[in-house]
Amino acid sequence: MGIKSSLDEIKRSPREIETKEENLLKYINPELKLKDVKFKILAPNKENTPILATFRSAEEKGQVMQKRKQIGKIVSNKCHMTGSQLIYLNDDLPKETRELCLAARSLTEYGYQFIWVKKGKIFARKRENDPVVRIKCMEDVKKIRQDAWVG
Template identity: 35%
Template sequence: MEKCYQIGNNGKKQIKLVFRDKEKKELFMSKRKESQITTKNLKLTGDSIIYLNHELTRQNQLLFKLTRDKKRELQYKFAWFAQGKIFLRKTEDSKIIQVRDEATLQNLEQKN
């Protein structure tokens, strides 16, 4: 990690981590799935779960929200963000779809 600092003034305690390279960030984010990170793991007071999220650009935030909405609407099982990209998948066995723009989501509607 290059930097770690607290952000936000809305009463929620948020910590922002900035990584030097993409590989380390992706490794860190993938490890979160293996076990939950808690304040106790980091030797902080209490035993609260720490939730990790990618920091998305405003454009990607909107596209990811639209993707999650479309996921519910079309009854897809998975929508996720990894390596700077948004993905969607109907079932465990179906093809992974990279969502690059709103047109990708509109094409899904036409196929169903």
């Protein structure tokens, strides 16, 4: 399946990012050519609106996501923006996958410490060195919950 259309969602970003997307991406990956990225503000009248960043290639998106992981938390003032609000970069997921991801995040109540999405696929892990579980459908989430009650 691969990476979905090279899309990323920049969530809960400060309103000021509307004019400073370049600062954010340059902070994450200084080698990125900004002419190869297009931005679309999803809800222009909202204060903390998601911004969709479309990359020219899946490789460029992958580089940004990898560097983001290395950086850790991204705070607006580190990207030459006012305030100190956290900025989140997430894969842009289809509705069904987004809903499944939300359900998978509830597994923290069942002892799972790590739940993440990579290349549009959802994964979970209970502890640092435990095996990774791939969550493909809602039945996987239900089975994990059920096993947690039984075990």
